Amino acid sequence: MGLLKHTPDKTRIKFCGFTRSSDVDAAVALGVDALGFVFYEPSPRYVSPEMAAALIGRMPGGIDAVALVVNPTDEEVKRIKDRVPMTLWQFHGDESPGRCEEIAEGMPWMKAARIKPGFNLSDFSLQYAKAAGFLLDAFVEGYGGGGHVFDWSLIPELWAKENAHRVVLSGGLNTHNVVEGISHLKPCAVDVSSSIEAAKGQKSPELMKAFVEVVRGANLGTQAV
Numbered sequence: 001m002g003l004l005k006h007t008p009d010k011t012r013i014k015f016c017g018f019t020r021s022s023d024v025d026a027a028v029a030l031g032v033d034a035l036g037f038v039f040y041e042p043s044p045r046y047v048s049p050e051m052a053a054a055l056i057g058r059m060p061g062g063i064d065a066v067a068l069v070v071n072p073t074d075e076e077v078k079r080i081k082d083r084v085p086m087t088l089w090q091f092h093g094d095e096s097p098g099r100c101e102e103i104a105e106g107m108p109w110m111k112a113a114r115i116k117p118g119f120n121l122s123d124f125s126l127q128y129a130k131a132a133g134f135l136l137d138a139f140v141e142g143y144g145g146g147g148h149v150f151d152w153s154l155i156p157e158l159w160a161k162e163n164a165h166r167v168v169l170s171g172g173l174n175t176h177n178v179v180e181g182i183s184h185l186k187p188c189a190v191d192v193s194s195s196i197e198a199a200k201g202q203k204s205p206e207l208m209k210a211f212v213e214v215v216r217g218a219n220l221g222t223q224a225v
């Protein structure tokens, strides 16, 4: 599938937090690699499994449909599995490696590393070695999606290099900082929610387009070097 296909000259893009069909259509038209759906009820971007299934039904094959969960119960997992034709899990809470494997049952999964000073990425990547992706996000109370940037210098250069094929950079990315993030960490993909919204859960076609153009521009810059 699209998001974690590593091609150094093309940064993959995930847009997260869709609740409206018109936004899904606009993102698909922009050629992004993955769309995320938030199954975490406290989030203003929450969608029910039924709503997500209808939205994913609008997506052509080849684009990852990502199920974002935060410490889901067995019942929540079952509802998602029974209804949602998703292709990738995003575990954004305190799920243990074993719990991620248990839920995913062979489907690829990403684990969010919620970065703050002192976070040990080497331990994290050893613990979650079976993850298809490491999603780097800012540590915030309430788990995520708040547009907060973390200090990228907390990511050891060697770690970023060794894991580039599965690093997804997120946390407060926008058209002003994403190029710097890409050139600093060279992630396989970037993930954004807040800065492409007109209001929480409502994506803006203009802001989505601008973000894609900036990322594609950064990739052209890379090829020219």
Ligand SMILES: O=C(O)c1ccccc1N[C@@H]1O[C@H](COP(=O)(O)O)[C@@H](O)[C@H]1O
Binding pocket: 016, 017, 036, 038, 040, 043, 044, 045, 068, 070, 092, 135, 137, 142, 143, 144, 145, 146, 147, 148, 170, 171, 172, 173, 191, 192, 193, 194, 195
């Ligand atoms: O989007 C949410 O509401 C959300 C809720 C709980 C956990 C994670 C959430 N979103 C993810 O947060 C990061 C950063 O998003 P932002 O660009 O800073 O708003 C991203 O991975 C979203 O998928």
